[in-house]
Amino acid sequence: MAGTTHALNAVADGLRLPLEFAQSGRSPIVALPGTGEASPEVKAVFDEIAIFCAMDRVPAVFRWMARDPIFLQGYWGAVREAFADRKLDRLTKEIPAFAASMTAKSDYGVDLHLREARRLGLTEQGLTKAVEVVQLFNTVTKIADALQLEPDFDPRSRP
């Protein structure tokens, strides 16, 4: 989940794709294919994305990927799997995705994942707590890296 979020954000911000929900003055530096010109295979993926995200359109980052339909199909399949309800529910996954976006200073990711988290039930109080944790651990990780602290735990061990 963290990996696909970071990768999608890198593409969306790198290409200056417009934010999906908030107002922004961003203009894409590439031409985005329209949904109307999609092949049946691509349209099927687009429909699935729109339903998954409960949107009336397809996020620009996936429209960009449709320039290579095989890549779109494969990558969307991975994203869908990463964010699907499994052992963790979608909200529990969307909150760290928002945190990852905020940490990486991704305007596109913050916009997209905050909307998704809210849609899935994140309250304003929950958002406040999530941002507090992001802030606290942006501090801790920087202190740890600056002092080159070695881990206290073996990450393979289980409590």
Added chain:
Amino acid sequence: MEIVRIPEASELAPEDQPFLEATKSWFKIDFVPKMSRVLLSHPEFGRPYGRESRRAMSDGALTRAQKEMIVATVSAIYVCEY
């Protein structure tokens, strides 16, 4: 390799010992993590920071597990091994 000497828990101020013990209970471990010792080597910073961390990470509008996932994600984005 760490670039500072990390104090032993026993070297830290007596008034911080209850918090250090509570930290062990919080993480269910039998030692005090390095970060706690580093932060409390500067108590004017470490004490309020530690209190706020404990408060922020407690179950509430988000569960502690959800918050720990946020922490893991922030660490992953920064590739912070600690």
